[in-house]
Amino acid sequence: MQFTSSSIGRKILMAITGQAMVLFAVVHLLGNSSIFGWLNGGINAYAEHLHSLPLPIIIGFRLALLAMVSVHIWFGIQLTIENRGGRPQQYAVKSTQKATFASENMIWTGSLLGLFLAYHLAHFTFQVISPDTAALKHLVPLHNEMVPNVLGMVVGGFKNFFVSLIYTGAMVALFLHLSHGIQSFFQTMGWSTDKSQPILVKLGTLVALGFFLGYVAIPLTIFAGILKG
Amino acid sequence: MSDHKTMTLTLIVWRQKNANDPGKFETYTAKNITEHHSFLEMLDCVNEDLIYAGKDPIVFDHDCREGICGMCSQVINGAPHGGQDRTTVCQLHMRKFKDGDTIYIEPWRARAFPIIRDLIVDRSALDKIIQAGGYTSCHTGGVADGNAILIPKPVADEAMDAAECVGCGACVAGCPNGAAMLFTGAKVSQLALLPQGKAEAAERVKSMTNAMIECGFGNCTNHYECMAACPKGINVKFIARMNREFLKAQFA
Numbered sequence: 262m263q264f265t266s267s268s269i270g271r272k273i274l275m276a277i278t279g280q281a282m283v284l285f286a287v288v289h290l291l292g293n294s295s296i297f298g299w300l301n302g303g304i305n306a307y308a309e310h311l312h313s314l315p316l317p318i319i320i321g322f323r324l325a326l327l328a329m330v331s332v333h334i335w336f337g338i339q340l341t342i343e344n345r346g347g348r349p350q351q352y353a354v355k356s357t358q359k360a361t362f363a364s365e366n367m368i369w370t371g372s373l374l375g376l377f378l379a380y381h382l383a384h385f386t387f388q389v390i391s392p393d394t395a396a397l398k399h400l401v402p403l404h405n406e407m408v409p410n411v412l413g414m415v416v417g418g419f420k421n422f423f424v425s426l427i428y429t430g431a432m433v434a435l436f437l438h439l440s441h442g443i444q445s446f447f448q449t450m451g452w453s454t455d456k457s458q459p460i461l462v463k464l465g466t467l468v469a470l471g472f473f474l475g476y477v478a479i480p481l482t483i484f485a486g487i488l489k490g
Numbered sequence: 491m492s493d494h495k496t497m498t499l500t501l502i503v504w505r506q507k508n509a510n511d512p513g514k515f516e517t518y519t520a521k522n523i524t525e526h527h528s529f530l531e532m533l534d535c536v537n538e539d540l541i542y543a544g545k546d547p548i549v550f551d552h553d554c555r556e557g558i559c560g561m562c563s564q565v566i567n568g569a570p571h572g573g574q575d576r577t578t579v580c581q582l583h584m585r586k587f588k589d590g591d592t593i594y595i596e597p598w599r600a601r602a603f604p605i606i607r608d609l610i611v612d613r614s615a616l617d618k619i620i621q622a623g624g625y626t627s628c629h630t631g632g633v634a635d636g637n638a639i640l641i642p643k644p645v646a647d648e649a650m651d652a653a654e655c656v657g658c659g660a661c662v663a664g665c666p667n668g669a670a671m672l673f674t675g676a677k678v679s680q681l682a683l684l685p686q687g688k689a690e691a692a693e694r695v696k697s698m699t700n701a702m703i704e705c706g707f708g709n710c711t712n713h714y715e716c717m718a719a720c721p722k723g724i725n726v727k728f729i730a731r732m733n734r735e736f737l738k739a740q741f742a
Contacts, residue, residue: 262700268671268709269699269736340709347668347708349601353502353515354594356568358718360666364711445712448726451734455727 271336276449278333279442285326286435290475296415296488302403308396308411309403334375341368363441370438377431384418385411391418416490419483428480432473439469497523497589501536503548504596509604509612515594518548525585529572530555530562532584533595548595549608557581560658560721564609565596570660570719578658578721598659600668602706613659615705616673620657622701623694624677626686639685652680654722664719667708672716674698675728682735692742695735 264270295307302309312319363370380390388395394417396409419425443465447453453461482488499520506513520536527535530552537547553561562579566572572582587593595609603611641649653676661672678695681687687694703709710729717726 262696262703264740267696267699267736268669268703269733272710273733273737340711344667344669344708344711347601347706348599348666350599352565352568352596352599354568354596356573357666357713357715358569358573358664360713360715364713365666367711441712448712448730449733451730451732451737453727453730455725458726458730 276446278329280446281329309408363437370434373434419480425480425484432476436473440466500592527584529582555580560656570663576723598663619701623697649683652676660719661716664715669710670707671710675732678732679728692739
């Protein structure tokens with residue numbers, strides 16, 4: 262049997278692609294946090310720095326991310342369908358002792374994140390959701406250069422209640438997804454033992470909470486009027 | 491017995507004539523049950539009443555009745571073996587229930603475990619996983635000296651922890667995906683830990699996990715319900731070990 266059709270092989274692919282996206286989420290969060298001003302020039306300087314990287318690196322990075330997302334979605338759906346078939350007839354009484362809301366709803370939190378990803382890319386990457394604040398069309402001066410006004414676009418977006426709500430809701434889904442996903446990675450790779458596994462469950466949830474707080478800090482501070490454009 | 495208080499319980503039991511019968515729940519009343527009855531003895535009492543009334547008794551699996559073999563495969567109120575930590579149904583006692591309780595009794599439910607009748611399921615899929623590689627194929631020859639192969643005590647202990655699995659299938663019954671990963675993980679680990687089993691470890695983990703899929707079990711998504719259901723307390727670290735063995739086997 263091929264690695265990609267075996268039970269553990271697909272589990273490992275889910276774990277590695279998932280964890281790669283978690284690492285991306287770390288970098289993305291650190292980059293986003295430049296909006297709070299620790300970087301000279303703020304998020305506009307950060308965005309300009311990213312876009313001035315050599316084109317092959319940008320394209321390669323994007324293609325790699327697309328591959329991770331695709332593999333994760335493909336096997337996620339395939340495995341969920343297979344696993345639902347593992348018990349054709351459900352129990353009349355359901356009693357769970359270790360499984361959590363997060364672990365039982367990975368397909369749904371994952372689907373929400375997939376939809377959010379499409380919206381997020383349309384909003385800030387392709388900039389078609391609110392063209393009147395699109396950064397590519399509004400250049401501002403930075404270090405004697407004209408650069409896209411990412412700060413204006415982000416602030417403009419999150420001043421809208423529904424946009425902030427969508428982002429906050431999506432981050433709840435991210436929290437749930439990662440609270441199961443992070444610890445699951447270590448178990449799937451075979452890196453957990455009876456002593457470390459319960460600790461990894463707690464640490465994974467804590468890290469997921471960190472992602473949630475870090476990411477929602479941006480729309481919340483903007484919507485509350487603390488962070489201004 | 492100084493205490494003569496008895497309990498009356500309502501049982502909602504899955505009745506199914508054979509694998510093709512759709513099956514349904516039937517309600518029974520268990521009378522004159524004392525707290526000293528084991529769960530199976532309580533069912534024996536109900537069955538006695540059913541037989542005297544000219545009805546078919548509830549068919550269930552059981553063997554040792556001393557908490558060892560795990561034959562007593564029943565999901566009680568949604569928990570395989572009744573949900574008492576490290577306890578099989580036969581060692582679950584009625585003192586855990588109260589007078590007037592309603593108890594749901596269902597068979598192990600999994601695609602890989604077709605129902606034979608009522609609460610009895612066909613667990614031979616687990617045997618097929620064992621047949622796929624849960625053994626060593628070395629020539630054993632005569633009886634070897636006890637210490638001819640030195641095995642450190644912690645390693646022997648861990649292999650023994652894995653070998654505690656009696657193959658009852660509670661892990662499958664508890665798993666939301668009907669996966670047999672804890673069972674297979676324990677069987678792969680008990681052999682992979684020991685020098686006699688290491689020689690064929692790579693081939694074994696591949697063929698046993700293939701058999702798992704071929705038998706119709708689901709895949710593991712790390713819910714850890716299996717560990718909660720296991721009457722022998724097999725730890726999910728053996729699933730992690732099997733995952734590790736599987737990864738290693740890709741490069742072997």
